Amino acid sequence: MTVPLEGTDSASGRSQALAFVRNQMRNIAPFATLIVLVAFFALASPAFLSMNNVANIMVQISVSGIIAVGLTFVILCAEIDLSIAAVANAAGIVVAYFTLQESYVNIANVPLPGWAAIILALAASAALGLINAFGLTIIGIPSFIMTLAMMQIAAGICALLVRGQIAYAVPDLVSTLGSGSFHGIPWIVIVLCIFLAAGHIVLTYTRFGRYVFMVGGNREAAEYSGVNVKLILAAVMVIGAVCSGVAGMLGVAYFGSAQQNEFDGYLLDAIAAVVVGGTSLFGGRGGIGNTIIGLLILGVLNNGLDHINIDSFLKILIRGIILLLALIINVYVQNLRESERATA
């Protein structure tokens, strides 16, 4: 080995700092984006930072947030679930279908006690998730295609159950959690926080969470380490579907109605939240912390654009551009890692 030249130390110190920034790019970029957005909207509209509006934002991100918790597991495994919004819709409709509706609602529904309706809705979403898992792990259909089919199947279930009608009544528990509040704090926000906390704890502190990261980080290595990769993949697909199911039930209570296609916008919102937050689409990097930042970015953006005078049609375009930027950063950071590994 050669004798290190003078100055090498400080140079390596600097390169280490640089390497740290690069490593943390995935976390720094979304956080900086959030700060910039908040600062911008706070200056542009005095009402933006009011207590009332902040509470609004929290409620607005709740449904997509609960979906995003499950989706974080899926994306950490380098898979994708495109059926989340449709499964949410189906769960919401199932719970309404098994609840006694007012006489003017023209649906052939089957009234059951509230708890039974909730269990049936959860079971339905879990079953749909299991079918996703079966297609992905046993048959070997790529999750992108499998869940695309499931999106259609879940939409079909919705259509069959409501037949173009709208149902309103949901079990009391669901309606409380979806639209009630606890000492002034909306229950739906509390549920979101519980889901985020639970997701974080599972991913960070449990064996299963470690397996999720390892399977996402290097699936082959996980398999050669004796990890049951298929079981982990199946589990994340079911977790994704059940989170969607809960979000779907609360969403129905939050909107006040159960009908077809009412969750369509949430597919993009949930995926965007996870990815904008910095969780790698290639798996193994990210987590609930990133998802929280992503949710806040999307919530602030959606809400903030309403506060400033802007063409409402332009908003859609702006959201698309922000999502694109996040994807660019996501892939760019991934490439940085790969090239570093190649040189190491």
Next chain:
Amino acid sequence: MNAEADKAADGARPRLEMRAISKSFGGVAALRDVDFVLKAGEVHGLVGENGAGKSTLMKIIAGVHAQYQGQMLIDGKPVHFRSARDALDAGIGMVHQELSIVPDLTVAENVYLGKQLTKGGIVDWRGMVKGAREQLASLGIVVDPRIRIGSLAIGLQQLIELARVLFSGARIVILDEPTSALSPPEVERLFEVVRKVRASGRSIVFISHFLDDILAISDTVTVFRNGARVVTEAASKVDKVWLIDRMIGSGHEGLEESYTDDIALDSKPDAPVILSATNLGAGRAFAGVSLDVRAGEVLGVYGFMGCGQLELARTLFGKNRPATGSLALEGKKLRLRNTAQARRAGIAFVPESRRSMLFYSEPVYKNVSISVLDRIARLWLKPAEERRIANGHVASLSIRPPRVNVLLQNLSGGNQQKVALAKWLTWPPKVLVLAEPTRGMDVGAKEDVVKIVRKLRDQGMGIVVVSTEPETVLSLADRIVVMKKGRIVREFAGEKISKDRLLEAA
């Protein structure tokens, strides 16, 4: 100077001539001052161990390596290829061991790959089928050109790829290990085609580990060793033993020295059988494999690249499912549906590529704990315990740097390999399967691995070492089985063995 004298003597200009070729990779010399002459209408066999330099020379000829010292002449004219395209344009084609056909296209489409016939801008299917049929028939290959190539036997696919290379105008064809996946009749058919090609005045370089095949088809044989050409001789004047002697050499240094001498295999025929395979088979990879892994014994599985030994190793670990046959662990029948079951049953596996075993952007301790996580923790992780265990391995295997929070990507290759091994050592498995455990390691790291494996063996573990490098098997194994084209052809137990006898068996 010498070359010109040769030329005068032969009276004909060689088709290809390489003069004083040297090439190094990052300071390591891969080729040193190599001269090589290929005549028109000759089949030239190239032999040498892995890393002897034959592939490097061929890659220079085929334009893959553009940077080298020395001179290359084709028909007496100096050339220097910057890319494989250049070499192809100059009439040099290569058929790699891994075929580059497109399995889902038809035979005709593959033959005309990249230069489809067109008629007025429209693909001329009829013309292509006709042309392909005629061209293949001229080589004695009879096959329906409209058939999907992936549905044909490997031997036929290979012939069609060779045909494609010839039709693209190649006058020099390099065949890299063409017989490794072929059955004897397929080999014979390949040879017939090769003879036809030779008769047409084109030259063929035939690289192979199978010395019998080399001797059967070549006019001339060149032996490489340690990046240098050792000797070139008419194939009719030499035999297998002569070749092996030249390949191994006599005066060599260090670790390798011991392998020319006889090594007594320390087999333990009385030790209890831990893992036994009966008549195991998996598709084309291997068939009829029966072997016993005994406690406290290292079983070496030796064979050339592609002989099915890596697939066998994966099957023992439940990564691949066998098509036929069965496994038994300590006498009990074992059906492995996935690697997790193998791990729980007490079988461990370190694959040949570190990349497929390790998590580069995770710290060392997570790499070590992943395969024993269920024994450290049930529901909640215990990072402190994981670090403690990892620290123990880092100390006992002297992994550098000795810190468990460093990301794995910051370790050197040899240390990464030790981490890959450490994964399995916390709760020692009953059977440890190692694929190419010392590949690409320096001598010091190799000795470390040998020491670790010996220690594990002495603790009573059954160890399987699968390798394409004779040194690896010889330095580690107590008993050796030799695989050839998916079958076990020879077992060495309780006797003396040397490298040349091992090579001869394969």
